[in-house]
Amino acid sequence: xxxxxxxxxxxxxxxxxLLASAIALIAFYVPVDADQGLSQKIFYxxxxxxxxxxxxxxxxxxxxxxHLWKRQEGADLESYVAIHLGVIFGAMTLLTGSIxxxxxxxxxxxxxxxxxxLFLVLFLFYCAYFMLRFSVEPGPRRANLxxxxxxxxVVLIPISFLAIRLAEDFIHPTVFTxxxxxxxxxxxxxxxxxxxxxxxxxxxxxxxxxAGKRIDARMRELRELxx
Amino acid sequence: MTSxxxxxxxxxxxxxxxxxxxxxIIASKLQxxxxxxxxxVERVRARG
Amino acid sequence: xxxxxxxxxxxxxxxxxxxxxxxxxxxxxFVLVTGPNGSGKTTLMRxxxxxxxxxxxxxxxxSDRARLGFLxxxxxxxxxxxxxxxxxxxxxxxxxxxxxxRIGMLLERFDLWDARSERTGSFSxxxxxxxxxxxVFLHEPSLLLLDEPFSALDAEGAALLDRELxxxxxxxxxxxxxxxxxxLEPLATGRLAFA
Amino acid sequence: xxxxxxDVAALARKDLLLELRGRDTLPAMLLFVASALVIFHFALPxxxxxxAGLGLLWVAIVFTALLGLSRAFVAEREQGVLDGxxxxxxxxxxxxxxxxxxxxxxxxxxxxVALPLFALFFSSVDGAxxxxxxxxxVGICAVGVFLAAMSIATRARELLLxxxxxxxxxxxxxGGVGASVTENPGRYLxxxxxxxxxxxxxxxxxxxxxVAE
Numbered sequence: 001x002x003x004x005x006x007x008x009x010x011x012x013x014x015x016x017x018l019l020a021s022a023i024a025l026i027a028f029y030v031p032v033d034a035d036q037g038l039s040q041k042i043f044y045x046x047x048x049x050x051x052x053x054x055x056x057x058x059x060x061x062x063x064x065x066x067h068l069w070k071r072q073e074g075a076d077l078e079s080y081v082a083i084h085l086g087v088i089f090g091a092m093t094l095l096t097g098s099i100x101x102x103x104x105x106x107x108x109x110x111x112x113x114x115x116x117x118l119f120l121v122l123f124l125f126y127c128a129y130f131m132l133r134f135s136v137e138p139g140p141r142r143a144n145l146x147x148x149x150x151x152x153x154v155v156l157i158p159i160s161f162l163a164i165r166l167a168e169d170f171i172h173p174t175v176f177t178x179x180x181x182x183x184x185x186x187x188x189x190x191x192x193x194x195x196x197x198x199x200x201x202x203x204x205x206x207x208x209x210x211a212g213k214r215i216d217a218r219m220r221e222l223r224e225l226x227x
Numbered sequence: 228m229t230s231x232x233x234x235x236x237x238x239x240x241x242x243x244x245x246x247x248x249x250x251x252i253i254a255s256k257l258q259x260x261x262x263x264x265x266x267x268v269e270r271v272r273a274r275g
Numbered sequence: 276x277x278x279x280x281x282x283x284x285x286x287x288x289x290x291x292x293x294x295x296x297x298x299x300x301x302x303x304x305f306v307l308v309t310g311p312n313g314s315g316k317t318t319l320m321r322x323x324x325x326x327x328x329x330x331x332x333x334x335x336x337x338s339d340r341a342r343l344g345f346l347x348x349x350x351x352x353x354x355x356x357x358x359x360x361x362x363x364x365x366x367x368x369x370x371x372x373x374x375x376x377r378i379g380m381l382l383e384r385f386d387l388w389d390a391r392s393e394r395t396g397s398f399s400x401x402x403x404x405x406x407x408x409x410x411v412f413l414h415e416p417s418l419l420l421l422d423e424p425f426s427a428l429d430a431e432g433a434a435l436l437d438r439e440l441x442x443x444x445x446x447x448x449x450x451x452x453x454x455x456x457x458x459l460e461p462l463a464t465g466r467l468a469f470a
Numbered sequence: 471x472x473x474x475x476x477d478v479a480a481l482a483r484k485d486l487l488l489e490l491r492g493r494d495t496l497p498a499m500l501l502f503v504a505s506a507l508v509i510f511h512f513a514l515p516x517x518x519x520x521x522a523g524l525g526l527l528w529v530a531i532v533f534t535a536l537l538g539l540s541r542a543f544v545a546e547r548e549q550g551v552l553d554g555x556x557x558x559x560x561x562x563x564x565x566x567x568x569x570x571x572x573x574x575x576x577x578x579x580x581x582x583v584a585l586p587l588f589a590l591f592f593s594s595v596d597g598a599x600x601x602x603x604x605x606x607x608v609g610i611c612a613v614g615v616f617l618a619a620m621s622i623a624t625r626a627r628e629l630l631l632x633x634x635x636x637x638x639x640x641x642x643x644x645g646g647v648g649a650s651v652t653e654n655p656g657r658y659l660x661x662x663x664x665x666x667x668x669x670x671x672x673x674x675x676x677x678x679x680x681v682a683e
Contacts, residue, residue, distance in 0.1 A: 023239075040230035042238040049242065068679055072271055092245050096238045103234035125637035132634060135624040138288065140328050144679040145620050149634070151676060152613075154639060155668055163641035166661055170521075170651050203247065212256050224289050226270060326553060328683045353493040353545060356484070358532035368558035370473065394473035394491070410554070421555030 004148030015204040018197035025190040039103030046096040046213075048195035050115060052202050054157065057126065059206075061154035065145035076143035077217070079150055081209045083129055085115050085202055090123045111171065114164050121160045125153055152212040276337065277302050277418055278323060283332035285318050292318045293330065298467060302337075302417075303445045305462045308452040310469025315318045316452035318347065319469075320420045321330035323450065336418070338448075341369060344416030346424055350407035358387055358406050361395060362413060369414035381409040387434055400427040408436060419443075421451045425458070433458075474491050477560035481568025486547055486575065495541045495569035503534040508542040508592055521651050523592035524599070527575065528646045530584065531577075531603065535610045538576050539635070540628040542569055542618040547627075562675050566615055566677040573611040581607070595650075598659070602649030606642045609669060613638050616673040619680050639667055 026044045033040035063079035066072040094116065101110040111117055129149055136142040277300050284294035285385040293315040300306050308316050321327045323336055324345045335342075360380065366374035382388045385405040390398065403425045411419065425433050437458075440449070444462050450458060453459060456466070489495055510526040546552040555565050589595045614635055621630040630681055642665060648658035 003599055038229070039234050041235045045238060045242055071228060087484050088245065092242050095241045095245070099234050099241065101239045103231060106616065108666075119560070121637060121640055124590060128630075128633045131626070131630060132620065135626040135630060140683040141623060144683065145623060150674045152638065155672055156641075159641050159665055159668065162661060162664075163644040166658060167644045170648055183485065201246070205246075208253055212253055212260070215260055216256070219260060219267070222267060222669060223263075224286070224291075226267065226274075310617050324557060326556065326682070339559065340557055343557065345553075345557055347550075347553060349550035351551050352549070353484070353488060353551055354549055354641075355488050355545065358518070360484075360487060364480055365554070365558070368477055369558050370559075 011204040015200035018200045022194040022197040030190040032188050042100040044194045046200040048102050049091040052198040053086050053089035056082050061150045064150035067147045087126050117164050184198050279335045283329050286330045305449040306465040307456045307463045308467045314469035317422055320422050323365045338418040342417040344411040344419045346411045346421045350403040352395050357392045358371050359391045365410050371414050372445045385409050414447045477564040478567045482571040485572030486574050496576050499534050499538050502537050503530050503580055503584040504508045506530040520593040523544045524650045525647050527588050528643050535577050539614040539618045540631050542615050543622040547622045562676045563674045570611045570615040573615050577607050598655035599650035602646045609642050612670045612673050639645050
């Protein structure tokens, strides 16, 4: 238990330090982008959050595989928490993305931004994960169904990415490219720090929520024993 | 504040608020856990 | 040991169905499982059949699905299909040799031959139970899990079943959940009572 | 392998037989797709081009399929027969594959009516569209039947199927519409084939966990 508690504290501290330095770098160190202007600075949070959301879904799928394949104890709970955080990061991606679209192109939603559209599809998919999970009694059946659905999700990510790219041709091929401006040295460094900060935040929140859920599970066990 | 600054501030505020709401939810869950624990302790004590 | 259970427990959320159950059934054994409704007889059957996993304890069943026969509360037949079509389906899935002859013989033996081409939706509960028995005996399983086999059977049906059970005593292994153990007492080699 | 195929054949045969007896899913799908196309006619104002019609064809196909898929495991669940199939010695993915083949047959039959009707009401249907429809049907039935088995195991039952299915159907819509709308449909047909391959494999590999613990 000692290592687990301290891992939580350590990861939280790491996340805090990285977040603080990322914000400091974004605010003071990195130059304002020449053509896009100040609003380009949203990019340093928007894209790292999106990449972290992918990491959450990937981690959730990995834990789901561990549950199905190796019957690893607790893997189902970890898969659920990872996907839960994935949806939260996904929501933030959509929000910051739409603010960025508003700032750069004057519209609150840009179908041309492949990244945003992909996230919308994944967001719909993973919200259905929770509808599935909460309509089955806790137990091995629920763990299996959730795990299989999580695996579907990780297959859906590349497929949807390809589909959206293919859809470009016949929906409305517009000129705005959305894969971000070319990054100079300092920009790239800030981007990496910000990404590391987001991943560390995921790690900290992941351990935090897991700790809470494990205590909750043990509490239920205790209550049943006393019943 | 130029419109650019407003949007940047809005974006970062949204991220900050989302994380804050998340932490608050986790905190309230922990409080409920604590209450459940004290209730259980009393039940054991009542069992004597 | 055909079935070996140590400290077996089953819980649905807060509801404890049973726990700490030990059970040994040697090949050819005939164990009677008794106890009031909802005491866990059916759950134990579903555990041994492999349909559900126990929440705790160990369970080893020396029988693969091809040699397992499970008579549940449900007859497990499609009401839209006829008796023949249902047994035809199971016959294929269990790769029963000389499928048609065996189906005909079983339907004859359980007095369902005349109703063989009728939709099982029109069957009475007793006829459905007999059809389920045909389904269970179709692939001549070596391990038979029978959950209240005599329910809904009339005197004649019950006599048919008695004959089938007696004919297989010692050759197949039985675990039979029942409410009147006296009837099967002469065949029993072991008993398991649920509180 | 031949044993597996005979199991799949037995299960698919059973589903076709059930439909022949029950005769409820297929007529419903046929009437549904016909009335959907009529509704689309009124939904398209005069100015819209031919492409909008083709796009709506795909909407009709997906929702007709959804109607059929929501019936996929109803017989097993209501009469509790699924345990019987799960207890059988055959590989559990045969249950999925048998049901998917039957679902494909029903969907194809519905489309045999829907496509000519579409050509009548809207615009002609070229070879690429038909190829796209066939390839998309494979994906729809493979994933749809899998999700139908999942949703049957939940409290919400068929209500959950559209919620689970539609996000996964988005790439199929893109592939299908792309195949029927653009000049070089090859890329889209290839994409549909990739989708079918990927998802059929994962369905085949993990169906065991949907019906058994």
